[in-house]
Amino acid sequence: MVGIVAPGRNVAHSCYDALYALQHRGQESAGMATFQNQQITVVKDNGLVSHVFAESTLRALAGSLVIGHTRYSTSGSANWTAAQPVYRSAGTSGFALAHNGNLTNTTALAESVGVLFTSMLSDSDLVAELLAREVDTGATLSEALALVLARVEGAFSMVILEADQVHAVRDPYGFRPLCLGRLGTLDAPEGWMVASESPALDVVGATFVREIAPGEMVSITKEGMTSRQLLEPAGEKQRLCIFEFVYFARPDAYLMGHQVHTTRRRMGELLALQSSVEADLVMGVPDSGVPAAEGYAKASGIPFGYGLVKNRYIGRTFISPDQSERTASVRRKLNPLRENIEGQRLIVVDDSIVRGTTTKALVGMLRDAGAREVHLRISSPPFMWPCYYGIDTPNRDELLAANHSISEMNEFIGSDSLEFITLANLRDAIQLSGECCDACLTGTYPAPIPVVISAAGSRW
Numbered sequence: 439m440v441g442i443v444a445p446g447r448n449v450a451h452s453c454y455d456a457l458y459a460l461q462h463r464g465q466e467s468a469g470m471a472t473f474q475n476q477q478i479t480v481v482k483d484n485g486l487v488s489h490v491f492a493e494s495t496l497r498a499l500a501g502s503l504v505i506g507h508t509r510y511s512t513s514g515s516a517n518w519t520a521a522q523p524v525y526r527s528a529g530t531s532g533f534a535l536a537h538n539g540n541l542t543n544t545t546a547l548a549e550s551v552g553v554l555f556t557s558m559l560s561d562s563d564l565v566a567e568l569l570a571r572e573v574d575t576g577a578t579l580s581e582a583l584a585l586v587l588a589r590v591e592g593a594f595s596m597v598i599l600e601a602d603q604v605h606a607v608r609d610p611y612g613f614r615p616l617c618l619g620r621l622g623t624l625d626a627p628e629g630w631m632v633a634s635e636s637p638a639l640d641v642v643g644a645t646f647v648r649e650i651a652p653g654e655m656v657s658i659t660k661e662g663m664t665s666r667q668l669l670e671p672a673g674e675k676q677r678l679c680i681f682e683f684v685y686f687a688r689p690d691a692y693l694m695g696h697q698v699h700t701t702r703r704r705m706g707e708l709l710a711l712q713s714s715v716e717a718d719l720v721m722g723v724p725d726s727g728v729p730a731a732e733g734y735a736k737a738s739g740i741p742f743g744y745g746l747v748k749n750r751y752i753g754r755t756f757i758s759p760d761q762s763e764r765t766a767s768v769r770r771k772l773n774p775l776r777e778n779i780e781g782q783r784l785i786v787v788d789d790s791i792v793r794g795t796t797t798k799a800l801v802g803m804l805r806d807a808g809a810r811e812v813h814l815r816i817s818s819p820p821f822m823w824p825c826y827y828g829i830d831t832p833n834r835d836e837l838l839a840a841n842h843s844i845s846e847m848n849e850f851i852g853s854d855s856l857e858f859i860t861l862a863n864l865r866d867a868i869q870l871s872g873e874c875c876d877a878c879l880t881g882t883y884p885a886p887i888p889v890v891i892s893a894a895g896s897r898w
């Protein structure tokens with residue numbers, strides 16, 4: 439998500455650049471909403487940022503206030519109707535809302551106002567509906583946000599555009615990231631910006647100011663930025679998703695004061711100290727396994743090299759719901775570099791094993807290319823519990839680690855050995871002292887989870 443207010447400037451192009459930098463956070467749909475002449479204009483469609491926004495579209499999106507979104511679906515549908523920002527015509531200009539996260543009490547929330555959740559397009563659509571109802575009875579949008587978000591459970595970082603202002607709010611746990619940046623200099627400020635990850639600020643020349651705190655709402659107008667604690671924080675420590683460090687965020691992002699790449703490299707170093715094995719080459723599974731492989735090689739003294747070439751034009755969600763398709767898609771995405779593999783004892787570092795199907799296909803591919811031994815090292819502990827806070831994960835019965843011991847997993851995947859980083863080492867690598875949600879690894883869910891879990895499961 440992105441939000442920009444820069445008086446006197448058209449900001450759609452900057453929003454485009456920022457969304458492009460956040461493409462890894464969602465590839466299903468992209469959208470923007472701008473405000474000009476007392477009117478909100480929303481453009482959104484299925485597809486990547488570069489497909490949705492042609493130059494002519496961006497030129498037509500005039501205005502100095504903008505919010506933007508790229509979608510990766512969790513509980514909602516993956517079709518056009520769920521694309522964001524969501525628009526409602528309540529109040530004088532209406533408002534547009536973009537949401538990252540996943541809400542866990544949607545059925546009860548919908549019932550509380552006499553609607554069926556199944557009649558809503560997504561959890562974000564439901565929040566927009568609840569806000570619109572408050573605004574229609576005379577509340578300002580800020581007041582409506584305070585009233586509605588206090589009743590919402592689960593994970594939400596949101597940006598909301600209304601006449602002449604952009605609001606950005608984070609849930610009381612801080613599950614999903616959101617940071618604040620400044621355009622221009624301290625002496626000559628040109629505006630303010632919010633984004634899910636700091637590289638989105640970098641690409642438009644904004645300066646990182648700070649992370650938005652759990653429960654905080656930042657409001658930006660042409661006069662400047664104000665902040666208030668909209669919701670009581672859920673505890674002393676924030677609960678940013680630990681998987682942002684492991685897999686989700688860009689390596690050049692700063693989260694909780696740490697560059698993600700540095701934490702991934704340290705995960706590899708600690709993994710090497712934790713479980714050594716004789717080998718000729720350490721390689722990472724592109725992209726998120728590579729920094730950890732670099733750290734593993736450094737700590738073990740075993741040379742680092744490239745064993746797989748990734749097709750750069752294939753996105754993260756090029757993973758089909760069908761099992762055999764998923765296996766085939768590994769071949770489209772990764773191809774072995776025979777010269778580095780043939781006759782070699784390999785240490786292969788990846789960030790996670792979820793279902794195990796892509797990992798199994800990968801190990802098979804390395805063996806076909808002549809690898810003598812394949813030792814898998816994983817820079818997250820076994821993934822045993824589904825996420826309800828914004829990472830799309832399969833149901834428990836499809837999570838390999840939930841149903842198998844490590845030696846059974848090793849056998850299924852076909853590796854010579856398999857080791858996972860311990861939770862203590864993962865936390866050390868991120869230099870954590872109590873923060874982060876690690877429910878997917880521990881089963882300890884900090885916020886309530888849905889009572890009825892969809893039988894359909896995920897598309898991931």
Ligand code: AMP
Nearest residue numbers: 788789790791792793794795796797830
């Ligand atoms: P598998 O062996 O089938 O469980 O797939 C593991 C691979 O999926 C790893 O390389 C991860 O980087 C990647 N991965 C982990 N979580 C996700 C996710 N939520 N969406 C897409 N890919 C993921």
